Amino acid sequence: MKVGKLMASLSSLVVLGSYSGLAISSKYNLPEPQTPIAQEIYDQHMMVLWICLAIFIGVFGVMGYSIVKHRKSVGYKAANFHENMAVEVIWTIIPVLILIAISWPATKTVIAMKDTSEADITIKATGYQWMWGYDYIQGEGEGISFYSQLSTPQDQIRNQAPKGEDYLLEVDNRVVVPTGKKIRILMTANDVIHAWWVPALGVKQDAIPGFIRDAWFKVEKPGIYRGQCAELCGKEHGFMPVIVEVMEQEKYSQWVAGKQKTASAAAIVNTALVENEASKN
Amino acid sequence: MAVIQDVHGHAHDHPTGIMRWLTTTNHKDIGTLYLCFSLAMLFVGGFLAMGIRAELFMPGIQILEPEVFNSFTTLHGLIMVFGAVMPAWVGFANWQIPLMIGAPDMAFARLNNWSFWLLPIAALLLITSFFVPGGAAAGGWTFYPPLSTQGGMGTDMMLFAVHVFGMSSIMGSINIITTILNMRAPGLTLMKMPMFVWGWLITAYLLVLVMPVLAGAVTMVLTDRNFGTSFFNAAGGGDPVMFQHIFWFFGHPEVYIMILPAFGVISEVIATFSRKPLFGYTSMVYAIAAIALLSCFVWAHHMFTAGMPVTGQLFFMYATMLIGVPTGVKVFNWTATMWRGSMTFETPMLFAIGFIVLFVIGGFSGVVCAVVPIDVQVQDTYYVIAHFHYVLVSGALFALFSGAYYWLPKWTGHMYDETLGKWHFWLSMIFFNMAFFVQHFLGLAGMPRRIPDYALQFADFNMISSIGAFGFGLTQLLFVYIVIKCVRGGEKAADKTWEGATTLEWTHLPSPAPYHSFETPPVVK
Numbered sequence: 001m002k003v004g005k006l007m008a009s010l011s012s013l014v015v016l017g018s019y020s021g022l023a024i025s026s027k028y029n030l031p032e033p034q035t036p037i038a039q040e041i042y043d044q045h046m047m048v049l050w051i052c053l054a055i056f057i058g059v060f061g062v063m064g065y066s067i068v069k070h071r072k073s074v075g076y077k078a079a080n081f082h083e084n085m086a087v088e089v090i091w092t093i094i095p096v097l098i099l100i101a102i103s104w105p106a107t108k109t110v111i112a113m114k115d116t117s118e119a120d121i122t123i124k125a126t127g128y129q130w131m132w133g134y135d136y137i138q139g140e141g142e143g144i145s146f147y148s149q150l151s152t153p154q155d156q157i158r159n160q161a162p163k164g165e166d167y168l169l170e171v172d173n174r175v176v177v178p179t180g181k182k183i184r185i186l187m188t189a190n191d192v193i194h195a196w197w198v199p200a201l202g203v204k205q206d207a208i209p210g211f212i213r214d215a216w217f218k219v220e221k222p223g224i225y226r227g228q229c230a231e232l233c234g235k236e237h238g239f240m241p242v243i244v245e246v247m248e249q250e251k252y253s254q255w256v257a258g259k260q261k262t263a264s265a266a267a268i269v270n271t272a273l274v275e276n277e278a279s280k281n
Numbered sequence: 282m283a284v285i286q287d288v289h290g291h292a293h294d295h296p297t298g299i300m301r302w303l304t305t306t307n308h309k310d311i312g313t314l315y316l317c318f319s320l321a322m323l324f325v326g327g328f329l330a331m332g333i334r335a336e337l338f339m340p341g342i343q344i345l346e347p348e349v350f351n352s353f354t355t356l357h358g359l360i361m362v363f364g365a366v367m368p369a370w371v372g373f374a375n376w377q378i379p380l381m382i383g384a385p386d387m388a389f390a391r392l393n394n395w396s397f398w399l400l401p402i403a404a405l406l407l408i409t410s411f412f413v414p415g416g417a418a419a420g421g422w423t424f425y426p427p428l429s430t431q432g433g434m435g436t437d438m439m440l441f442a443v444h445v446f447g448m449s450s451i452m453g454s455i456n457i458i459t460t461i462l463n464m465r466a467p468g469l470t471l472m473k474m475p476m477f478v479w480g481w482l483i484t485a486y487l488l489v490l491v492m493p494v495l496a497g498a499v500t501m502v503l504t505d506r507n508f509g510t511s512f513f514n515a516a517g518g519g520d521p522v523m524f525q526h527i528f529w530f531f532g533h534p535e536v537y538i539m540i541l542p543a544f545g546v547i548s549e550v551i552a553t554f555s556r557k558p559l560f561g562y563t564s565m566v567y568a569i570a571a572i573a574l575l576s577c578f579v580w581a582h583h584m585f586t587a588g589m590p591v592t593g594q595l596f597f598m599y600a601t602m603l604i605g606v607p608t609g610v611k612v613f614n615w616t617a618t619m620w621r622g623s624m625t626f627e628t629p630m631l632f633a634i635g636f637i638v639l640f641v642i643g644g645f646s647g648v649v650c651a652v653v654p655i656d657v658q659v660q661d662t663y664y665v666i667a668h669f670h671y672v673l674v675s676g677a678l679f680a681l682f683s684g685a686y687y688w689l690p691k692w693t694g695h696m697y698d699e700t701l702g703k704w705h706f707w708l709s710m711i712f713f714n715m716a717f718f719v720q721h722f723l724g725l726a727g728m729p730r731r732i733p734d735y736a737l738q739f740a741d742f743n744m745i746s747s748i749g750a751f752g753f754g755l756t757q758l759l760f761v762y763i764v765i766k767c768v769r770g771g772e773k774a775a776d777k778t779w780e781g782a783t784t785l786e787w788t789h790l791p792s793p794a795p796y797h798s799f800e801t802p803p804v805v806k
Contacts, residue, residue, distance in 0.1 A: 027722060027726045027738055027739075027742075028722045028725070028726070029722075029725050029726070030658060030725050030726075030727075031726065031727060037654070040654060041654045041655055041657065041658055044652060044654060044655055045649065045652075045655045045658075045725075048648060048649050048652060048655065049649070052645035052648065052649075055645075056641065056642075056645065059612060059613070059616060059641065060638065060641075062616055062620070063616050063619060063634075063637075066616070066619045066620050066621070066622070066624075067619070067624065067634070070555075070619065070620065070621050070622050070623065070624055071623070071624045071625065071626075072556070072623045072624060072625045073625070076621075076622075076623050076624075077623055078555065078556040078557045078621065078622045078623035079557065079621040079622070080557065080558070081560075081621075082557070082558040082559065082560050082561070082562065082618075083560070083561060083562075083563075084560075084561075084617075087617070088561055088564050088610070088613075088614075091609065091610065091613045092606060092609075092610055095605060095606045095609045096606055099602045099603070099605060099606070099648075102602070102648070102652060103598060103599060103602060103652070106598065106652045106653060106654055106655075107595060107598075109653075109654040110591060110594055110595060110598070110653045110654060111591055113654065113657070114591045156341075157341060157342055157734060158341070158342060159341040159342070159343065163340060163341070163737060165737070166736075167340065167736055167737050168340075168734060168735065168736045169736050191427065192427045192428040192431065193425060193427070193428065193521060195586060195661065197729070199658060199727040202654075202657065202658065203657075204586050204657045204658065204660060204661075205586055205588065206586050206587045206588060208515075208521055208522060208587070208588070209427060209515050209516075209521065210515020210516065210520075210521070211515065211521075211522070211588070213588035227727070228727070228729050228732075229729070230586070230660070230661040230662070230729045231425075231661060232351070232420065232421045232425070232428065232731045233428060234351075234419075234428060234431070235346075235347040235348040235351060235419070236347065237347075237351070237731060237732060238347065238729070238731075238732030238733055238734050238735070239347075239734070
């Protein structure tokens with residue numbers, strides 16, 4: 001009876017927890033999730049949090065009661081029991097069941113995270129000391145390639161100018177992707193290990209020199225999503241943000257066209273220069 | 282010379298002054314050396330922590346250049362792990378294991394001397410590396426290549442220091458295993474041993490298992506740096522991820538090396554001050570053994586974002602969560618020990634209860650980190666910093682304080698100042714939580730670890746955390762004062778200082794314990 005009641009209140013806490021996860025986004029918690037994976041992570045975190053809170057209250061409720069009542073100063077005489085097989089078996093099995101309950105949804109999410117097949121657009125992100133390089137290698141925008149560097153001025157970092165709103169979370173060139181498309185990111189690095197991380201997208205993956213790893217995301221809501229390098233990579237580790245701008249399909253096509261035009265213009269200028277040099281000789 | 286020594290007898294006359302400490306083979310002297318050394322290192326590591334928190338007090342670069350900041354975080358971690366916590370536990374082992382098993386000394390007395398005197402050499406290498414060209418190592422305490430291949434001479438000094446610390450630990454562990462298995466008093470069977478001795482026996486086996494693995498990793502980084510090998514260099518056909526596997530095969534058992542002796546101390550203290558035998562002694566022993574065994578199969582949970590096949594991630598997730606079960610058993614057993622006891626709350630008990638509460642919080646955030654999808658968000662953020670400081674500061678360090686207050690009367694023959702001890706506990710408790718609880722929020726909201734500067738939304742929690750950290754650091758000076766005061770004098774401690782104590786050092790020895798104790802072993806029934 002008692003156990004049933006406990007389980008009922010526990011599960012209602014869990015439900016409450018996962019629903020409250022839908023709305024709250026604050027500086028106390030994970031950022032508002034923008035992808036299905038990030039949403040699952042958010043919900044699972046809330047679930048685990050509430051389960052832990054329930055156990056915490058249970059265990060320390062008992063301990064607190066004991067601390068208040070079973071003290072020598074109130075004249076309590078010590079009992080002498082030191083074993084109880086049944087109790088010990090129960091409190092071994094219950095945690096196992098709770099852990100199974102936690103790992104079941106987690107297992108499904110892990111499998112979903114790993115499914116990088118059938119991407120609409122593939123972008124390679126390369127970590128450098130200290131910036132990111134992006135190459136669009138498949139899908140709309142194929143061939144676009146640029147570097148993305150911190151654009152916060154040094155005098156803000158050195159406290160000689162007031163800090164801007166996006167202090168340390170702004171770059172010269174953002175990675176631009178369209179809404180509603182499955183984007184696959186390939187991560188690698190040129191020198192040391194870096195990590196490509198955008199919290200709102202639920203993606204963090206180490207970028208390792210000599211290896212290629214991948215991850216994926218799909219965003220419905222246009223916006224600018226900000227993250228940072230998450231693996232210590234030397235002195236400017238704190239100064240290589242990852243900024244993703246998600247645009248409506250139409251705007252994205254315009255961006256691609258613009259990028260390709262400047263790219264081909266640059267190519268023409270380059271060839272002209274080379275020819276010019278050649279004719280001089 | 283030999284003749285003269287024979288005339289004077291042996292054992293009872295030993296050098297005085299500095300030579301006493303340099304040449305000592307007495308387990309109590311060596312224990313004291315270990316404890317003083319680790320306390321000194323706690324303050325060196327603490328000084329670095331204060332530097333880190335001062336830089337992070339406000340956004341922007343104020344006092345530490347990014348490269349120096351990285352050196353501070355790197356050396357803070359290494360000094361606290363290898364210089365403060367591990368030697369402190371070996372110090373406790375030296376003092377307490379012979380006293381608790383009724384042995385006259387440690388099994389290998391000269392080895393014992395050497396394993397201590399290696400430590401100052403390693404510490405010197407670490408500390409002086411700040412002053413060599415290029416500065417101290419700055420690749421994190423985990424020194425992942427290829428980043429650690431880039432550092433200057435300071436990195437080589439750090440790698441040598443780790444080697445030397447490792448040698449010291451291996452020798453210390455062999456000594457402890459031999460002592461426990463061969464020198465117990467008649468009648469003291471394994472399943473009658475005090476929990477502290479059990480905790481250390483299993484810890485020592487873990488150390489002998491994993492420290493050589495770390496030595497292998499360190500050697501490969503050294504040859505990669507200095508002799509042109511490519512173990513971890515992808516361009517030469519090596520594998521940077523392999524380093525992480527090798528490192529964490531050492532690194533995860535390492536965290537249990539720091540916490541299993543703590544479990545032992547807490548079991549002693551809770552039972553003593555509850556005036557009741559430890560609940561579930563047998564399952565407590567099995568729980569420690571299970572934790573130690575499982576800890577060897579979970580290393581890759583530090584690498585969930587390094588890229589692993591699905592099956593790898595799932596295996597390491599399940600294995601990691603499984604550790605929660607024996608850990609839970611320990612917490613439940615402590616609670617059941619307190620239940621219907623007759624408790625008093627002297628400083629050791631306060632630190633023990635503080636340990637349980639905060640260690641459980643650290644355990645819960647450990648479960649959160651074990652869940653692969655959640656870990657993808659929190660890995661390498663302040664959430665992880667908060668998690669492992671909850672298990673290592675309010676875990677290992679609080680247990681060390683608990684043990685120190687518990688045994689100081691036996692070591693010095695004087696009572697410590699109870700009022701100041703309580704102040705030490707409550708200030709530590711408040712400032713610790715102030716420093717580290719808010720870091721959970723910082724990590725969830727997206728602040729990466731190991732950065733000298735941060736975005737503006739993290740500013741207020743960082744300020745709170747820094748104030749808490751300064752308070753926590755200053756509070757520890759109080760501990761030094763209490764210890765010195767206790768060593769120099771104070772109320773005479775009774776032989777059995779604590780009413781509920783049951784182990785041999787309380788029931789069979791005077792306070793302070795004489796320089797040579799248990800020359801004839803006691804008989805345990």
